[in-house]
Structure formats: structure tokens, C-alpha cells
Amino acid sequence: MQYMLLIYLDQQVAAARTPEQVAAAVALHDPYIARLRANRRYAASGVLGATARTLRGGDGRPVVTQGPFVESREQIGGFYLIDADDLDVAVELAAECPALRTVGIAIEIRPVVRAAELAERGELVMARGAVPDGPGWLALAEASSATTLRLVDGRVELADGPFRDEPQPIAAVRVVARWDGVLPMPIEIRPLR
Numbered sequence: 001m002q003y004m005l006l007i008y009l010d011q012q013v014a015a016a017r018t019p020e021q022v023a024a025a026v027a028l029h030d031p032y033i034a035r036l037r038a039n040r041r042y043a044a045s046g047v048l049g050a051t052a053r054t055l056r057g058g059d060g061r062p063v064v065t066q067g068p069f070v071e072s073r074e075q076i077g078g079f080y081l082i083d084a085d086d087l088d089v090a091v092e093l094a095a096e097c098p099a100l101r102t103v104g105i106a107i108e109i110r111p112v113v114r115a116a117e118l119a120e121r122g123e124l125v126m127a128r129g130a131v132p133d134g135p136g137w138l139a140l141a142e143a144s145s146a147t148t149l150r151l152v153d154g155r156v157e158l159a160d161g162p163f164r165d166e167p168q169p170i171a172a173v174r175v176v177a178r179w180d181g182v183l184p185m186p187i188e189i190r191p192l193r
Contacts, residue, residue: 028098143169
């Protein structure tokens, strides 16, 4: 089964890092990815850019706004798509993720209910509310199925439920080279770095 690890970070803390601190944090992910690949657990990953565009329906055509769907200090800064036998294994793999030891404040773990192949570069499109039909969408289980890891006083704490309760949580993701403009529901688009 596949699980999506949504990595939340504190935007202000992340933006205050020096280039050397960013490079050191990114380098921590290389051995993690190598272990996932060696154990045949790795499917995809990506670092999201800080800029975002949000599209909402309005009188039959999309209304585009700058910025993330939810204005908050905590934003999704990256993701991993992993293969795990069950939620317990997914939690173990997420607990090893170096994001929690750098600027990550939480990792939300969501089962994938409809798999699709993700492209390697482009933009991550996050659909909120309903799962869109069409090729390339990776449908996530309902937000209520989420499990969240947080690093508290140096130890990993596990909680049932999503990191943040939202009226329209992320329902599906898709990586595209260029957004095709189809708007089934509110959508947040973030560049992959």
C-alpha cells in the first residue's frame, strides 16, 4: 500500500535559514532516500517552493489568487510517497524522516486510495474537497484517516487525525509539467524545487 507523507514546516523559520543551513538540511535526506530505495519503499518525493497559486471556481471560470489555500505559518513544504505494508510501517518510516529534525514541525501520513504515476518535475497540484477524475491524480484517503508525527522535546509523538483541521482538506495530488486549467474544486499549485 502507498502512503503520502505531507511534511509541514514553519515558513518563517525555514525562510530565516542561511544557504549553508538549507544545504545541510537537504543533504540529510539523501541517506534517507537511499534507505527507502534499498528497501523498495521509495516511490517519489519533492520539495515545494514557497510561492503558491490557489484557484477557486467563480462564475464558471477559475479565480486565481497568490499564496497558499490556507494562510498560516505552517505550510506543506515537501512530500514523500512511500510503499509500506501497513500504517505501523509507514509511521516507522516517517519517524526516520530528517524533516522533523530540521524545519519540519509535523508529518501527516495519509493512505493513498487510488494510485497514479507521479512525474519527476513540475508543479504539485493539491485538490481540496473532492477527488477529481482523470489521469495522474493520486487520491488520498479522507483526512480523518490521517496519522500525524510531531517532534516534541526531541522525541517523536504520534497523534490520530490530520495535522490541521481544515474545511476542505487535501483530497488528491498530481504532479504536472504545466497546469492544464481544469478546475474541479479549489486547487493549490506549488512549484517543485
